[in-house]
Amino acid sequence: WPSGPVNIALSTMHSAKGLEFDHVIIVGLNSGVMPHAKEPGDSERDAHLRLLAMSAGRARKTLTVTYKPSEASDLIACMAPDTYEVESI
Numbered sequence: 001w002p003s004g005p006v007n008i009a010l011s012t013m014h015s016a017k018g019l020e021f022d023h024v025i026i027v028g029l030n031s032g033v034m035p036h037a038k039e040p041g042d043s044e045r046d047a048h049l050r051l052l053a054m055s056a057g058r059a060r061k062t063l064t065v066t067y068k069p070s071e072a073s074d075l076i077a078c079m080a081p082d083t084y085e086v087e088s089i
Contacts, residue, residue: 013055024059026052030071049075 009021016024029052036045052075056063067076069088 013051016055016058019058020060021058022061023064024055024062025064025066026055027066029065029067029073029076031073032071034073034075045075048073049078052078 011019013026034048034052036042036048039045056065065076065084067073
C-alpha cells in the first residue's frame, strides 16, 4: 500500500497503524484540529498524544510536522526539543 508506481499515500493517523513509510508528514497539528483539555491525565489528551506518537513512529527516515505557530497544539511541547529542528516559513 500503495501499489504500483505511486510514491505518495494520503492517510489519516488512525489508518496508518501497522504501516511504515520512508517519510511522514503530519499536516496542521493545530489546537483546533485535535481539541482536548490541556491537563496531563485527561483521557482525550492522552489518546491524542498516543495517536501522535504512533503516527510519528511510522516514519523510517524523516518526520515533518506542520502547524500554525499561533494555533499549535500543546502536544508539540511533548516532543523532546533535542530531537527536532524548527523551520519557519
